[in-house]
Amino acid sequence: MGDEEGLACGVHHALGGHSIWEHHDQQEERIYMDYNATTPLESEVILAITEALHDAWGNPSSSYRPGRKAKTIINQSRENVGRMVGGQAEDILFTSGGTEANNLVFHTAVKHFWESWEEAEKKGQEKSHLNGKAILPHIITSNVEHDSVRLTADNLMKEGKADVTFVPVSKVTARAEVEDVMAAVRPTTCLISVMLANNETGVLMPVREICERVRSLNKQRPAPRILLHTDAAQAIGKVRVDVQELGIDYLTIVGHKFYGPRIGALYVNGPGTITPVFPMFFGGGQERNFRPGTENTPMIAGLGKAAELVSSHLPQHESHLRDIRLYLEQRLQDVFGMEKIRFNSHFPGSESLPNTCNVSILGPGLQGQRVLSSCRRLLASVGAACHSNRGDRPSHILLSSGIPAEVAANALRLSVGRRTTRGDVDLVVEDLWETVRRLEGQD
Numbered sequence: 085m086g087d088e089e090g091l092a093c094g095v096h097h098a099l100g101g102h103s104i105w106e107h108h109d110q111q112e113e114r115i116y117m118d119y120n121a122t123t124p125l126e127s128e129v130i131l132a133i134t135e136a137l138h139d140a141w142g143n144p145s146s147s148y149r150p151g152r153k154a155k156t157i158i159n160q161s162r163e164n165v166g167r168m169v170g171g172q173a174e175d176i177l178f179t180s181g182g183t184e185a186n187n188l189v190f191h192t193a194v195k196h197f198w199e200s201w202e203e204a205e206k207k208g209q210e211k212s213h214l215n216g217k218a219i220l221p222h223i224i225t226s227n228v229e230h231d232s233v234r235l236t237a238d239n240l241m242k243e244g245k246a247d248v249t250f251v252p253v254s255k256v257t258a259r260a261e262v263e264d265v266m267a268a269v270r271p272t273t274c275l276i277s278v279m280l281a282n283n284e285t286g287v288l289m290p291v292r293e294i295c296e297r298v299r300s301l302n303k304q305r306p307a308p309r310i311l312l313h314t315d316a317a318q319a320i321g322k323v324r325v326d327v328q329e330l331g332i333d334y335l336t337i338v339g340h341k342f343y344g345p346r347i348g349a350l351y352v353n354g355p356g357t358i359t360p361v362f363p364m365f366f367g368g369g370q371e372r373n374f375r376p377g378t379e380n381t382p383m384i385a386g387l388g389k390a391a392e393l394v395s396s397h398l399p400q401h402e403s404h405l406r407d408i409r410l411y412l413e414q415r416l417q418d419v420f421g422m423e424k425i426r427f428n429s430h431f432p433g434s435e436s437l438p439n440t441c442n443v444s445i446l447g448p449g450l451q452g453q454r455v456l457s458s459c460r461r462l463l464a465s466v467g468a469a470c471h472s473n474r475g476d477r478p479s480h481i482l483l484s485s486g487i488p489a490e491v492a493a494n495a496l497r498l499s500v501g502r503r504t505t506r507g508d509v510d511l512v513v514e515d516l517w518e519t520v521r522r523l524e525g526q527d
């Protein structure tokens with residue numbers, strides 16, 4: 085059964101601090117453990133969106149009351165989103181989502197490269213050919229990024245607009261190691277983009293250390309400076325994210341991963357002044373021309389509320405997520421035994437997201453997709469939602485992280501949320517146990 089069918093026949097929505105279960109006659113309660121795919125909206129977020137729909141319908145660029153009201157709400161949200169990541173309101177550009185934010189960074193980096201290079205060429209410092217080869221901007225990223233980074237980079241390469249190095253993550257730590265990233269730097273490198281937390285393994289990448297090294301390198305080399313980006317979609321709302329501590333130029337924010345709506349934002353350290361932004365769209369001047377288009381006031385209101393909730397409750401959320409995930413791992417070990425379980429989210433020397441348990445139940449016929457489609461209660465996935473049409477092929481992210489193919493084939497990505505309880509965990513583990521017995525023909 086696909087997720088959509090599962091959701092239609094009885095699912096757990098976390099609203100307003102309560103778990104609401106819609107029962108269906110013969111169906112058992114469904115338990116959602118796919119919070120890395122998306123999260124439900126908090127009730128305060130729904131309220132903020134609804135109020136904005138009613139009261140702030142005016143065009144935010146209009147000077148009369150409904151327009152001014154919309155502008156005020158947008159400004160407040162910008163403050164909240166900025167504060168959530170340790171930045172200023174002026175550093176936040178609202179976008180349609182994470183995919184757009186990531187694309188905007190890559191587009192900017194290439195444009196910025198050419199602008200700085202041409203500038204330097206005019207001064208006679210640079211040449212458009214190096215050893216007879218045409219110069220191309222060079223981008224470094226990892227081989228476990230979300231498709232909105234991976235395919236953007238791929239496309240730039242395919243169109244001959246950039247060279248890209250996909251630094252392989254270590255098969256021991258599952259991290260893009262600092263030395264490997266630094267070793268890939270070339271005189272033409274214009275962007276380094278490494279995600280803050282991986283969506284499948286939950287592994288936290290050494291972004292702060294990479295930024296530190298690149299910043300000191302930037303001081304020693306001529307233009308173009310290497311721009312630094314991190315996709316923080318999976319980290320926000322689960323662990324502390326602070327742009328000052330990271331020393332990052334751009335950071336991608338995705339509302340629907342932290343109980344907000346399906347829009348996003350890009351943090352830019354001083355857009356257009358300290359850090360370049362070249363728009364992909366041209367239009368009515370909104371978002372200081374960096375991302376024009378009449379603002380989506382209600383969704384921006386919701387994003388601001390979701391950000392405010394993260395800022396005020398992160399320590400409680402983080403410790404709850406960790407507690408529930410550790411309990412889940414313990415129960416899985418107790419019920420199945422250590423020999424039958426492999427955690428694909430435990431890597432020596434690496435820290436990981438508090439809510440992500442990527443686990444394989446070993447044995448023939450226990451492929452992740454097969455187990456999930458036989459479960460009666462559990463709603464989870466085998467990996468990133470954008471790879472859901474990969475069938476039984478193991479996740480390339482797990483394989484790249486050193487997980488053997490036969491283990492990766494059985495992977496289940498269980499990601500818990502703010503209101504997942506120990507009771508939910510007990511039911512899910514029981515469901516998995518019964519499913520595995522059925523599939524192994526013991527029942």
Ligand SMILES: Cc1ncc(COP(=O)(O)O)c(C=O)c1O
Nearest residue numbers: 181182183230283315317318338
């Ligand atoms: C790491 C990561 N980056 C980017 C995105 C894309 O965000 P959006 O769905 O808002 O385009 C996602 C969401 O699936 C993600 O997990």
